[in-house]
Structures are given as C-alpha cells and as structure tokens.
Amino acid sequence: MSATAKPIANTRSVTGIPTARLITWWVIASEIVIFGGLLAAYLMHRLGHPEWAASASHTNTWAGAFNTFVLLTSSLCAVLAHKAADALDGPRAARLLRLTALGGVIFLTVKGFEWTTDIREGFVISSGGFWSYYYTLAGLHGLHVLAGAVIMLIVASDAAKNRELQRVECIGLYWHFVDIVWIFLFPLLYIAR
Amino acid sequence: MTTESHVHHPNYVKIWAILVALLIVSVLGSLSSIRGVILVAAFGVAIVKAYLVAKNFMHVTVEKRWVPYLLVVMIAFVVILFAGVAPDVMRHDGLHWSNDAAKQTVETGMKAAPKQ
C-alpha cells in the first residue's frame, strides 16, 4: 500500500481536532504516566535517602545546563517549523526540522561525553541508588530524543516536497513534550543536592 | 493538507529568550548555599518554564478544552500514585513498622559521604 492511501476514517474529524494531532495528544498523555511513574519513584527514594545528595553532587551541572539550552533552542526551531508549515512553506519547515534534529544530536553527544566521564570516574548504573535512577531516567529520556530526531528527519523529507505538512506540528508537539520532561529532569538530577 | 492554522503564532524568539533567561536564573540559583533559594530556583523556575513551553510552543491553551484537562488528569494519576506509594517507600518507619534495611543504608551512606 502506498503511503498516501488513507481510509476515510483517517480523514474524519468529529472532535474538531485532526486525527494526526489527536493521536499525538494521546501519545503524550500515555508518555506522561511513563515518565511520571519513574519520576515519582525517584522522588520518593530521593526524599527518603538524604545520603544520595553526595552522589548527586558529582553530576556536571554545566553540561546539564548546556543541554537544557540546546533543547530549548531546538524547541524554538520546531515551533518555527510549525509556523512555516502553516504558511505552506514546506522546504523552510524541512530545514527547521533538520535543525531541530541537529539539536537532538548535539544533546545526545554532550550526554555521551558526560556519561563517559561519569563512568571513567567509576560511577556506573550499579554504583548506587542515585546512579541507577540517573542513568535510567536520562537513558529513557535520551531514547525519546533519539526516536524524536529520527522521526523528525522522516517528516522533514516529506515536508521538503510539501507533503504531509500536518505532521510538522505533531512531531513538534512531541518534541516540546520531551523538552518539558528535560526541564524537570535537569533540576532533579543536576541541581537538587 | 493544513491550509489554515488553528493558532495565532506569537513571537517565538522572544519566548525562547525568556526561557533561556530563566535557565540562567536556575543555574545561578543553584550556586547559592541557601536551601530554599536552590529549591525555588530549581523547581519553581522549572514549573514556569514548562508552562511557557506548553502554552506558547504546544498551544495547549488554544487547543480544545479537554486536551489540557486530559493532560492534567494524567498528571493527577501520577500524583495519586505518589501519594499512595510514598508512605511506604519514602518513610522508613511508621505505626507499628520500621524499615531497618533502609535505615541502615541511610546511616552508612551518611557516614561515608563527605561533609557538605
């Protein structure tokens, strides 16, 4: 089946929200509880274990802050891509989306250096409670960044040909959500001590 | 496909500048030695930042009403989870019970930790 063959079910919009955006909201809703469950577990352990603060002080606040900056900037690119798509300027939206994906790549690269340093210093995932949550939370978030960047490039290649422009906004919504998760991960993992 | 937008596009660069300024505030706040300042700088600012992203980049405020409600309900479920689990996991003793293993790890961990 070609990518353009869509059932009539896909084109209806009883709620007034297009199907693509509607499904994105539901994906985000289901992601909230995944991250929320993990964050809640981390938070209650962290509050019950004051000794974790010593481990937390080893994290690199500057790397975390730089990564926050990178994600905020990539979110800006994503929303500008949405604006371009609304103006039916597919090529511009595609360029901005690729810039957003580049932000994701920079984020992951910084993360990679950070983790390499941590591991060199002897802090691996099994080094203690804080480190287990640190790697799991950031790892789960990193996977979302990676998946988002890949999808973003696919959407961009369609958008460049002015196809499926409604997807630009949807991948943007997802990207902003991933950004918001990081906005909370940053103080939880890097600042609070 | 999309021919007309359902949102009015604000000046995104300005919002981005505010977000970056807030980021700087939270990093500077974290250098403080007062616990209250750190917490407000970290989490108060995070909430404001998240709100700005949700409002201006995700346009939740101009989306159909039930969408933000749905997201809030999901967050509420997480809060319920926390409220139900925290009494057992966060606390290490209570009415007729005590979690000795956890107390032990806190004690040895605090001894091993360098003085803050």
Place this chain on the structure above:
Amino acid sequence: MSEQVQHAGHDHPEPGFFLKYCWSTDHKMIAMQYLFTGMAMAMIGGFLAYVFRMQQGFPNHYVPGFGLVTPGRYNEVVTMHGTIMIFWVAMPVLIAAFGNYLIPLMIGCDDMAFPRINRLSYQIFLLSAIVLLGSFLVKGGAFGGAWTAYPPLSASGAYNLTPIGATLWLLAVALEFVAFLLGGINFTVTVMNSRAPGMKMFDIPILIWMIVLATVIFMASAGPLIAGAVMLLFDQTMATGFYDPVRGGDPLLWQHLFWFFGHPEVYVVLLPAMGIVAEIIAVFARKKLFGYKSMLYSTWGVGILSFVVWAHHQFVAGIDPRMANVFTVTTLLISIPVAELVFLYIATLYGGSIRLDTPMLWALGFLAEFLIGGVTGIFLGSSGTDIYLHDTYFLIAHFHYTFVPIAIISVFAGITFWYPKMFGRMMNETLGKIHFWGTVIPFNVIFIPLFMTGMAGDQRRIYSYAQFAEQSRPALQHLRTTSTIGLLVMLSFQLIFIFNFFWSMRNGKRAEANPWRSTTLEWTVPSPPPHGNFAELPTVYRGPYEYGLPGRADDYWPQNAPN
C-alpha cells in the same frame, strides 16, 4: 494503489496469501489475527491449568501429556498460566479482537483511523507471544516467579532459578504493552474522530464506549509499570538495586507499580466484557437498554475509582496500616458503581420478551457467575478479613469467578453473537447450548470446592501440600480432587465448541445481514462485510437500543434508518 480503488473493495485483484492473512491493514483481518492468536494461547493456558490441577488433584502422579510435575516445573506452569490467560488471552481477545472488528463497523466507517499502526500493533503482539512461548525452551525453563513477579524473587536468578526465563518474561510483557498502547490509542482516536455523521456522544453503542474507556484506563495505568519493568530488567541484568533494600531500593515499590497497573487492568478487561453482555441483553430482551446514561456514568465512576484501590492487593505485604484503611474504603466504594451496572442489566431484562439463544445464555451466565465473584471480593477488599484469606485458594476462587466470566464466558457470548457477521454462517444452536451447560456447570464444580479449601487454609502456589507439615490437610484432598475433575470435564466440553466453530464455518446455515434483528450499524452490511465495510457510508439518526417500539412494523429501529 489509489484511494478510490482501495475503497471500491471488490474491484481490486485478490491479494496473495501472505498479503491477505499476514500483512493486511484491514481491521477485520487484524481482528481475526488477534482472535485466533488469543484462542491458541487460551488452549496453551488451559493445558497449563490442566497440568497443575492434575498435580493438585492427584499429587505426584504422572500427568498424561506432560510427565511428572517437579516443584520447579510447577512454579513455571502456574506463572505462565496466569500470565498467558490475562495478557495473551483476555486482553487480545476482549479488547483487540472485538475492538478491532467492531469499532469501525459499529461507528460506521471503513477502517481504523491508522490502519498501519493497527497492523504494527498486532505484529508486536505476535512477537511478544513468540518470546513468551520461546521462554519455555531456554535453559532453566520459563519464568517461575509468579505472574505478579514480585522482587526479590523475580529480580535474582539465584532465587527464582529461571534467570533467562525471567528476563524473557519481562521483555514479552513489555512488548505486549507496547502493542496494546499502539492499538489502544488507535481505538480511542478512531472512536473520537471517525464516527458516522449524526452519531453523537450518546448514540455510541455501549460496547464501544466500554472498549474506549478500557483502553484509556490501560493507557493511564500501564505507564508506571512500564517504567517499573525497565527497572526490574536492570535489576536482573545490570546488577542495579532498585528493588533491593540493602542497596537503597525498596521491593514494595514494584508491588505498588505492578498493582497501580494491575488493578485498573481488572477493569480494562471487565468493561469490554460488560459491553458485550449489554449489547446481547438488549437484543435478546427486545428492550431498550435501561439507563444508558446511568450506565456510562457508572462506568466512568468505575474507571476513576479503579485508580485508587490498588493497594488492597498488598494488605499483608507490610504497607502502612493507615493506608490499608484508606484502600479498604475505596475498594468497598468501587463495588457501588459495578453493582449499579449489574442492576441496570437486570432492569433491562425485566419485562423484556426474552429469547434464550446461545449468546443470551452466555450473557445471563456472565451476570450470574460474575455476581459470585463480586460478592466474594468484599471479603478480600476488607483488610481485616483479607489478612486471613490472603494468598489462599479463597482468593484463587474469587479471582476466577471474576476472570472466567470476563475472559471465557463473555468471549463465548461475543463469539456466538457476532459469528454470523464474522464468517457469514450461523453456529449450531444445539451444540452451542450443550457447550454452554458443559462449561458453566463444571466451572462451578471447579471453584466452589476451592472456596472451601481456601477458607480451611490452603495456600496458593504450593506444589504439594504433603511436603509441608503445617499445610498438609489430607481431609481436604477430596475437594482438591473434585475441583480437578471439574476442570477435566470443562476442558473436554471445549472440544464441542472448537468443532462447532470450525464445522459451522463451512456447513452452518448461511447468515443473512441481520440474523438477530439488531439495530446497530454492523448488522446493516452483508455477512461477512466486504473490504471497506459499507457500500455507502451510513448516517446515524438515533441511539443504538430502539427495540420493542409500539406502532412500528418491525420491533426494532436501525440506527441508520431515516424513518
């Protein structure tokens, strides 16, 4: 393939076997894939029940078809029976199969909103089933740490003795969750956005409402367990200590995360079953469903309350006693809306002109048996009595009095009801009735004795009571044996169903479009429906339960009839 050709259905050439049966995006074919996979898994789950019941009924005897049941094998068999029956039978058949088949037909559109996501959902589900079944073959065997997978038993291979099986079990469950998240989000979006013109919120058939609410509950509750499963996986494979108190973790956390999902899960499978029963009762009582809106509001109440009752599974796990009080109250509260639903069904039956065809027998059987399950739950939901009854066969019997009506009885109700639509033939009524009585009577013979052994103190998950002096109660052995014999009878009667199912596919009476004279949209298309479902997409003019109307030629008024 252009859009027009795809929708014309009969115009395009017949696809090859692989494309038609394995790579189809048609919701009806995907529903069949789920249905047949679920039925195959049900047979495996039933076989496992046979194995451990034989061990209980005739301890330490050779089990025909399996061999001698060693303690380790017993643990594996019990664990896999629970896992398979809940995650690979109840979920795929009740939600995925019926949801896939009925949602587009009942809301009047041609397919799911995202057909390829739908196909992906089934493929991931199939992969998860293969991983789970494959775990029987690895070194050490399948996971033997109980279907709830409590750490530290599940976290360390040194304790559960099935290190590879435990990891594969987690992977399979995680894949299955991904499959149902994809499928469930698709269901929700389709029902919200793709309804036929004129079908307002309260014109949606109750079954569709129930399936959507169930998938929403699933979505909202599965997240923390997905996170928890990742943590358990790391505990197993990367030596982390998330659930190890000596290293700063907490085993109670897993129990909370598991039951925060696990209890809503009960309602995830209950609601579609309730929906199937509602549809059938309205059709066979020839009466408008009593209190459509009350039913919906009750269901919403159930959905919301289901998120605040989870810790009643943990009353003896060492949770804070004050929390136990809270959860006792919420647990007893949730019985109010569920009871309300049952009352509404009974009120629908009252004064109806009831026809006792096979689907109706199953629907009534559901009500009767589920009632016993619900009432016995009150003893387990109260922390005082639960401390005595917890982990005994009383719990097993209670649990099966809820889940067998849900996953077996209502599924038979659904299959016998929609079979004409699915396969274009009627099932044999006589065989259907024999199968009904041959299933429901032995079902009670299995579990009533288990209520008694449980109250006498028989613990669950014990492979041989003779091995434990304080558990050995030889006087109860005849009850355990009775239960096993009941299971053997019940399983053998399933052969009649299997025969009827496949025989009727070729030899049954040809079904017309609307054999039960029902009002909902799926009965307005030919049986079986063609690709694209509706020759002309319908418009809806009224609610789904207009039966027994005075002053009309027919006693039913289809949703799409203008007047």
